Every structure is written in C-alpha cells, then in structure tokens.
Amino acid sequence: MSLNALTIAETRDRLRRKEFTARELAEAYIRAMEAARPLNAYLVETPERALAAAAQSDARLQKDEALPLDGVPVAVKDLFCTEGVETTAGSRILGGFVPPYESTVTANLWRNGALMLGKVNLDEFAMGSATITSARGPTENPWRRKGDNRPLVPGGSSGGSASAVAVHAALAATGTDTGGSIRQPASFCGIVGLKPTYGRCSRWGIVAFASSLDQAGPMTRDVRDAAIMLKAMAGHDPKDSTSAPVPVPDFEKAVGQSIKGLRIGIPKEYRLDGMPKEIDALWQRGIDWLTAAGATTVVISLKMTPYALATYYIIAPAEASSNLARYDGVRFGLRVPGETLDEMYENTRGQGFGAEVRRRVLIGTYVLSAGYYDAYYLKAQKVRTLIARDFDEAFKTCDAILTPTAPSAAFAIGDKMDDPIAMYLNDVFTVPVNLAGLPGISVPAGLSADGLPLGLQVIGKAFDEETTLRVAAVLEDAAGFEAVPAFLAGAA
Amino acid sequence: MSALVKGHTGEWEVVIGLEVHAQVISKAKLFSGAATDFGAEPNTQVSTVDAAFPGMLPVLNGFCVEQAVKTGLGLDAEINLQSVFDRKNYFYADLPAGYQISQFSRPVVGRGKIVLDLPDGTAREIGITRLHLEQDAGKSLHDQHPSKTYVDLNRAGVALMEIVSEPDLRSAEEAGAYLRKLRSILRYLGTCDANMEEGNLRCDCNVSVRKPGGALGTRCEIKNVNSIRFVMQAIEYEARRQIEVIEKGGAVVQETRLFDSGKGVTRSMRTKEESHDYRYFPDPDLLPLTLDAAWVEKLRKSLPELPDAKKQRFLAIGVSGNIVNSLIEEREVADAFEDEIKKRISQKGLSPEETKSAVEFVQSPDQRQLSPSLLTAVTSSSGATSSTIVNFVFAVANARKEDRATLVRRLDLSGLGDLQDRKVISGRMVREIVEEMADTKKDAATIVAEKGLKQVTDTGAIEAAIDAILARESAKVAEYRAGKEKLLAYFVGQVMKATQGKANPALVNELLKKKLAG
Amino acid sequence: MALDKATVARIAALARIKVPEAELGALAADLSKILTWVEQLNAIDVSGVEPMTAVAHAKPPLREDKVTDGGIRDKILANVPETAGGFFVVPKVVE
Numbered sequence A: 001m002s003l004n005a006l007t008i009a010e011t012r013d014r015l016r017r018k019e020f021t022a023r024e025l026a027e028a029y030i031r032a033m034e035a036a037r038p039l040n041a042y043l044v045e046t047p048e049r050a051l052a053a054a055a056q057s058d059a060r061l062q063k064d065e066a067l068p069l070d071g072v073p074v075a076v077k078d079l080f081c082t083e084g085v086e087t088t089a090g091s092r093i094l095g096g097f098v099p100p101y102e103s104t105v106t107a108n109l110w111r112n113g114a115l116m117l118g119k120v121n122l123d124e125f126a127m128g129s130a131t132i133t134s135a136r137g138p139t140e141n142p143w144r145r146k147g148d149n150r151p152l153v154p155g156g157s158s159g160g161s162a163s164a165v166a167v168h169a170a171l172a173a174t175g176t177d178t179g180g181s182i183r184q185p186a187s188f189c190g191i192v193g194l195k196p197t198y199g200r201c202s203r204w205g206i207v208a209f210a211s212s213l214d215q216a217g218p219m220t221r222d223v224r225d226a227a228i229m230l231k232a233m234a235g236h237d238p239k240d241s242t243s244a245p246v247p248v249p250d251f252e253k254a255v256g257q258s259i260k261g262l263r264i265g266i267p268k269e270y271r272l273d274g275m276p277k278e279i280d281a282l283w284q285r286g287i288d289w290l291t292a293a294g295a296t297t298v299v300i301s302l303k304m305t306p307y308a309l310a311t312y313y314i315i316a317p318a319e320a321s322s323n324l325a326r327y328d329g330v331r332f333g334l335r336v337p338g339e340t341l342d343e344m345y346e347n348t349r350g351q352g353f354g355a356e357v358r359r360r361v362l363i364g365t366y367v368l369s370a371g372y373y374d375a376y377y378l379k380a381q382k383v384r385t386l387i388a389r390d391f392d393e394a395f396k397t398c399d400a401i402l403t404p405t406a407p408s409a410a411f412a413i414g415d416k417m418d419d420p421i422a423m424y425l426n427d428v429f430t431v432p433v434n435l436a437g438l439p440g441i442s443v444p445a446g447l448s449a450d451g452l453p454l455g456l457q458v459i460g461k462a463f464d465e466e467t468t469l470r471v472a473a474v475l476e477d478a479a480g481f482e483a484v485p486a487f488l489a490g491a492a
Numbered sequence B: 001m002s003a004l005v006k007g008h009t010g011e012w013e014v015v016i017g018l019e020v021h022a023q024v025i026s027k028a029k030l031f032s033g034a035a036t037d038f039g040a041e042p043n044t045q046v047s048t049v050d051a052a053f054p055g056m057l058p059v060l061n062g063f064c065v066e067q068a069v070k071t072g073l074g075l076d077a078e079i080n081l082q083s084v085f086d087r088k089n090y091f092y093a094d095l096p097a098g099y100q101i102s103q104f105s106r107p108v109v110g111r112g113k114i115v116l117d118l119p120d121g122t123a124r125e126i127g128i129t130r131l132h133l134e135q136d137a138g139k140s141l142h143d144q145h146p147s148k149t150y151v152d153l154n155r156a157g158v159a160l161m162e163i164v165s166e167p168d169l170r171s172a173e174e175a176g177a178y179l180r181k182l183r184s185i186l187r188y189l190g191t192c193d194a195n196m197e198e199g200n201l202r203c204d205c206n207v208s209v210r211k212p213g214g215a216l217g218t219r220c221e222i223k224n225v226n227s228i229r230f231v232m233q234a235i236e237y238e239a240r241r242q243i244e245v246i247e248k249g250g251a252v253v254q255e256t257r258l259f260d261s262g263k264g265v266t267r268s269m270r271t272k273e274e275s276h277d278y279r280y281f282p283d284p285d286l287l288p289l290t291l292d293a294a295w296v297e298k299l300r301k302s303l304p305e306l307p308d309a310k311k312q313r314f315l316a317i318g319v320s321g322n323i324v325n326s327l328i329e330e331r332e333v334a335d336a337f338e339d340e341i342k343k344r345i346s347q348k349g350l351s352p353e354e355t356k357s358a359v360e361f362v363q364s365p366d367q368r369q370l371s372p373s374l375l376t377a378v379t380s381s382s383g384a385t386s387s388t389i390v391n392f393v394f395a396v397a398n399a400r401k402e403d404r405a406t407l408v409r410r411l412d413l414s415g416l417g418d419l420q421d422r423k424v425i426s427g428r429m430v431r432e433i434v435e436e437m438a439d440t441k442k443d444a445a446t447i448v449a450e451k452g453l454k455q456v457t458d459t460g461a462i463e464a465a466i467d468a469i470l471a472r473e474s475a476k477v478a479e480y481r482a483g484k485e486k487l488l489a490y491f492v493g494q495v496m497k498a499t500q501g502k503a504n505p506a507l508v509n510e511l512l513k514k515k516l517a518g
Numbered sequence C: 001m002a003l004d005k006a007t008v009a010r011i012a013a014l015a016r017i018k019v020p021e022a023e024l025g026a027l028a029a030d031l032s033k034i035l036t037w038v039e040q041l042n043a044i045d046v047s048g049v050e051p052m053t054a055v056a057h058a059k060p061p062l063r064e065d066k067v068t069d070g071g072i073r074d075k076i077l078a079n080v081p082e083t084a085g086g087f088f089v090v091p092k093v094v095e
C-alpha cells in the first residue's frame, strides 16, 4: 500500500512505530503533488518548507516526543495568509501579496507538527461553487463520469483542497465554508468536509469573504481524520472577537461511539421539486443506515429553508462589498495607475476583480445603499433570524439532522457558468447551516449513476461537533465508500 | 445675551449644532495594539490591523469604552448598555479598510447636556444628542510632492469620541462657550487632552439661520475647524453669508463647507448631491457591545468632581462670582487653588480642631457649619487667593505665554498670602511680587525683603506723612471739614503717593479720618 | 428590481470598480436577475422580528490598553506598490 493511501490516524501510528519517516512521507506527497499538476489544484508548491518541517518532525519522532500531527502533509487553501508565502485568494488583485503573518488556524496546525505542502486553488475570494473563478484558472475534479473524459469541477470554493485530498496529493487540507464551500466540494470529490460551528476556528489571518458566515474547517479522507484535524485547528483566539471562548474537546473520541437512541431530524422542506431521484434515494439510504444503527428519525420542519439562498445572496455580498474595499491598490497587491486617486481605485478594482466578484460586490453595494438597505439587507437579516429560529425549534426534538450535501454530483467545467442563479442553487442544502452558524459535515455516501461521488450532510447543534462526527462516522461505516477517482486509478 | 443678527430685512436667529471629535486618551488604538503617541515617524505606529491587511480583525480596547462611558456620565447622559459598532463605507487614501468602524444607530452614549456659563453671568443648558466611539483615519499630506499625496497611518485607528450637540446654540459666543465648557469637562475627566491646535479636539459646525421663531433653515456643515476662535469666526461669517443669500432672494444650498482661516471665510466643498452614500451596516467582525449596569454605576461613583459642582462649592467658600468660571475652567488650576487656600488656612494660627473644620468646610461646604469668625477666615482666604490667581497670576501667565496651571503651581502663593494676611504687603503690591516671582523663582518673603516692599504699618510714619499733606493742602482740608467728604479719597491717594504705596491703606484711612475730624 | 445602466454605473462608481460602457448592459441584466430572484423574501412577514447581526451570543472580548503592536514599518511597507520616505504614495488628492 502506498504511503499516500493512509489516513492521518494510520500515518500517525506508523510514524510512531517508525515504519517510515516523516521525510519519506513528505517526499511521497511532494511526488504526488507534482503528479497532480494537471489538475491545477496547487497554486504554490512549498516542497523545501515541507521537507524542513519533516526533518523537525523526525527529530521529535526519534525522541518519542511526537506532536499530534507530526509529519502530516497539509494543503492550505489560498485564503489562509501564510507568512512569507504568496497568498492571493485566487484573485488578480492580490497578485504577489506575501503576508508578514500566519493565520491562526494554519499556525495551530504547524504548532501541532503538521507541514505545509503548498497553497491550493479556490474560487476568487471564495466566491463560487466550482473553483472556476480563480485568476489562476480552474481546478479539475480527479473524478470522471463513467465513459466520459470531460473534465468536471471539483466544487467550490475549496475545490483545490478537495481535489488535492481526493487525489492523495495532500493527506488533509484546510478549507473555508461561507455557504457550503467545504461540504459541497467534499461531496463532489468523494472526501469528508467539516464546517465547524461559527466561532470554533479563528478567522484571524483568513482573507474575509463574508465575516458573519466564514468558517474554516478540515477536508480529509475520513471522519476520524476530520476530528483529528479539527482539534488541531480549533480554539479560542483573542485576536478574533467572534471566536468562541469554549474548550476544544477531543473530537476523535466521538468517532466510533454508538448512536443508539439518538434522534435524527429529517427536514421535510429539503425534498426539493425536481431533485434528482438518486439524491433522494441516497438520502433514504442514509436514513436507513442510521436507524439500523439504533437511531430514531423524526420529521422536522425548517420552513424558512426555501428562503435561505436568497437571504444568503443578500447578506454575503453585502459583507463582501465592504470586506473587499481594502483591495484598492494603495498598500499591497495590484495597482493599475490612474490620473486621480479615484481613477486608480477604479482601474485597480476594475481589472483586479473577476466577473463573479465584481457581480457580488455590486449587488452588495446596492443592497446596502441609501434607500435599499431596509428592503434588502435589513429584511434578509430578519429572515436570517427566522432561519436560525427554525433550527433552534428543530433541535428541541432531535440531536442531529441528516440531509443531502448538494442537489447534484459534480458537473462539467463550463456548465452553469453563464447563469449565476443556477450556480447558486448548488448551495441550497448547505447555506442554511452557515446562516444559523451550526456545524455541518459531508460524508461520501455513494456514487451517482454516472459513477460520481455523492455526499450526505449531518448538521449538529452549535458547538456539538461531537454528535455530528459520531453520526457521520456511522454513515461512513455503513456506506463503505471505497471508490477511487479516475485520476488516481489511472496513476496507480 | 442678544443672539439675533441684524439684516436688511430685520433680525435673524442663528441656529448652531456642533459635532466634536475628541481623541480618547489611551495608550493603544481602539481596535489594535499599536501606540497612539503623537509625532512619531510615519507608519511606525501601525499594525497590520490598522493598515487593513487581508484577514486582519478588530478587537475592542476596553479602556476606550471606559473613557467614552466616563465622558457620557460627565455629560449627564444616558449610557446605552447595548450598543453596536457599524461600518461607514467610503474610499479614501487614509482610510485603509475602505470603511471606518463607528457607531451609527446605537451609540454607546445617548442624550445628555452641558450647562454653559455665559459671560453675562447667566447659564444655559445645551442638549447633547449622543456620543459614539469611532476610529480616526490616517493623515494625508498633499504638500510633499507636486503630483502625489503621501499617506501616514499612525493616526489610523486611534479612538475618537464623536460628541454631537442639539441645534441649541444661538451665537458664535455660545458656540465658543460650549467648546470651552466641553473642553473643561473632558480634561477634568481625563478622557481627552482637548487641545484643538494639536488636533485632538476637532469641530464640525452645522449652521443655519431663520427668522426668530420661524421654521429651521437649510443648514451648511463647516468641516474640521481647529480652534475655538476659528469656530466663532466661521460661524459669524457663515451666518452673515446665509442671511445675505436669503435677503438677496436666493436660497441656502445644503452643503459641506471649509473654513479658510487665512481669509476668514467659508467656501463650498461639496453639495449634498455629491455627498457620500456611506452604506452603514453592523460590523460583522465585532459583537454588539454589552455593558454591565453595575460597572457603569461604579464608574459613575468614581468620577471626579466636575466644573459645575466645583463652581457651586467655590462660591460657597467665598470665591467671587465674577471670577469663579475662570478659576474652575482648568482642573489643575482649581486643584492648585484649593491646595493654596488650605495652606493659607493652616497658616492662620487657628487651633488644630478649627483648622480641621475649616479644611473640611472647603471640601464640602454643604456638609459643615462653621462659626462666623471661622467662616470669615475661610472666605477671606479663598476670596483673596482666588483673586490673586485670576487677576494677577493669569495676567502674568498670558503675558509670558506660560501655562496657567504650571505657573500657579510654581509660584509661592502661600508665602504671598501669608504676607497679605499679616498685612506686611498691600494688595497693590501683589502684581509686582507675582511678576517678580515668575521671573526669579524666588519666594514672596525674599522678594519683599529685597525690594523693600514692606507695607508701612508704623503709625508714627504715616501720621507724619498725613500731617505734612494736611498742612500743605489747608484749602482742601477746609472744604472737607465744610462737608465735602468725597475728598477723603484724594487725601488717601496723596498719602499713598508720599509713602510710595507702602502705607497700609486701612491704617491711612483710619488716621486720616481722625485727623480731618480735627 | 430591474436595474438600468445608469444605476449600475452609479453603483460601480460607489464601489470604485471601472465597468467598461460596453459591459454595462449585460451586467445590468445579470444584477437585475439576481435582485429579482432575492425579492422572493418579500413574501415573508418579518414584523416584530429582530435582525440577526451576529451569530455568536457571547460578550465580546475586550483588550487591555497596552501597546502590543506597531513598530513594524518594514513589514507594513513590504508589499506596497509605491512608497517614499516611509509613506504610502498615491496620486495627488485635491480637496
């Protein structure tokens, strides 16, 4: 078995048993990273840095003083600022930007012994569901439809992360999730993606998209690895006012625990008209697996669900329009000259932002502008209250909620590109979770008729990632998902 | 005070509201750990938060909140236990994030008031609409390069309190009095240095005119005026300008104007149509600010005595109403005065119990009953000390461009008071001694000894002088004795002249009357 | 809400994003479609509902008034497109 096929848990144990060294592991991953170049997952490769960190891990492993993640090679979404390594958020406007600081989440990983392989691609400023809006070109999904070699999207915005993990070019990756950007690409690429409770991971040092929704989380091969990664990434950070001052449990302990007696909520509003039958069937299988494992199901009502996307597409662009105002050509990144200051701003931002970012910034500017604030932004914030209230009500009768992750499997690069709303519909099951600030995880649960991975989503109560992981692990076990992406099968 | 302005068509009323930006006294910035010191090298007091680098987040400085709440309490204002930080979005070179974190719909401090002490001795209450916390912007320098603007972000992110008044002010004088009173309160509280010249107190003036009792006129906002004198000039000019516009049949355009202090005029900056659309919304990086009611009450109890209360107390211990406002304007001066009069009381040879009672009376006159003689001792001491400070020390400070409080502290006022009380010197000598003390740093007794300024209290010497004058002025003596008693003052003057001002005036009076009576 | 080209131009100016004249029409159509779509929220009665401004309910942390940052001009200016004498430099602003 190749080193790259191991999970974090397996790698950790074997490294400690000295079956191989962190250096050997790092070298294997560097080779895989190079082999995966055709997918355009990595924007920046940092092999020297990975090897230097591996040497330190080996020194600790030799002395039996290993840190929890010693030797684990990680791909970092290019939304996390990494000290001394270019960070662009997939945007032309941040071209060449080298942060003089390290994001809290990545710093936590390195402190726990993990090492960085490189920075991976994303939709520009994390705005997208397909990793096609990056200034550095689209990332490909390593999966192919049966008998069809057309390149597919990996989902997004954390598509580079998902693709790299799926193709074993990283043992794990960091992602961020504002409306589904961890869970949907995880579903599309057949991996596990966990969006923690809002406030669980620090946002400090992560390029902001929509501050009240953004949350970092792990993308991994399996549920246990997600638990291991989350423990290392999470924690209260006094530099982020919205970071929760709550203890970080040992999430790994939850994995493998029985779900006997747990009440699983099944939201009736998630049965969308026109949803593919195979998604519905997958969902039903998930219900059956959980009941077989001793859980009971309850039908719950999340009646505001149909309005979640529209709410999201007011709030997120509004916050983004303000968050992205700092990209003005004055202090860092791109500057396109102009005669006056305003001309310089307009040229820089006109040429620095891609079409989708531009669209969202303009929508956001509009919904906050004089005369429209109440009708759009304030209204959306009130609906957001109702959406969160729905979940509060639902969690009075259930312990976790089961839904599909996305309404479809991965689609071809080029599809849905000229219809922003069709693209937005990808996030219909994931967005409400961000609006309410809850934890959600996507677990690969089966294949579509075309042979593409499909995920199921477990939603938990705020700060109850443990139950979320517990349920996810049962699904994972029952699903026994072992399919391999075409790219990997071909390479093997 | 007559607040009306005469125009060709009759009288006009000027309506003024002021928005003051007061820089909070704090070591670190409102949302970052960078220093706030004035005058550092460009961009050396800038963190990646202040420069709005990607992924940087604000964390609120608790002391700045305390300063704002203290100020609110000092303005007798409502403290909002829940307030919200909003983003005010606009693009400018010295605004790194493209938004200013401010408070829009829910400020930390709500309605309050300031009592103005007007020069004619009347008082007037001016409403405070609100006080909110916000970040300062950086500094743009337009004069360093012919085609470039240079930007220094040292000031970016420093905490400001924006204090907004109701449109209750009716004249430039009132606006000046308002700013002086506000400055005084801020300094008493220690929440702002309130130095307009250094830019830590900045004022925007909203000015409109109307016929007395009529509907409010269209207002203009004069931005960023940087001294009290300029605020008054700008308002005077702007009111005249608006009256002229209306009287010529025109209409005032709502706009932002700048005051040109060189020319003494205001000029248009931008009209309302060109004004910004700030797109305020709650900053999602910051949670709503929640204050604990008990904490606010604790702060309220810890507030220092403020000018209004001090004024009542000083009046009660014998400071004259004419000078009390000048004495209390600066806390340091008032404190120095209080120390001086306590020293002076202790030099009066009272018993320890009497001294204790007198000092306690100074501290809380409404709590203490004093015997009439003790009360006189206190009130005469404070009357004399306060008038020395206001009439002489301030004049010397002004002439020498020295800080009043520093000078009060530096001079040997208790020595001076002791000499006055013992009638060694007369009141006429005080100015000279104060000037000499300021120049030489010597104590009062030394100066008196060196300059031979001792008051003549030797009855014999004074009698000799009187006798000589009365002999010389026999005609006037006859007039006096015939009933023209006004001439007493003339004789006193002559005696004082003859003794080079050193004679004790009371003694001169007494002896003259006796001799003139024959 | 259907946005016309002039409105899009005004919003773009407010957001300081240069949009070539030729692209205004298509952009107006895109934005109009999105705005019309989000207007489905009009169907919801939100009377008496408080807006949700923050997900977290905890009290915000307050910093001590200590100088812990700054003095890093080299880092602050390391990525700057134009600098002189320790300043950021931009085209001249006329007030």
Ligand SMILES: [Mg+2]
Pocket: B019, B162, B204
């Ligand atoms: Mg203002």
Ligand SMILES: [Zn+2]
Pocket: B021, B134, B162
């Ligand atoms: Zn302000």
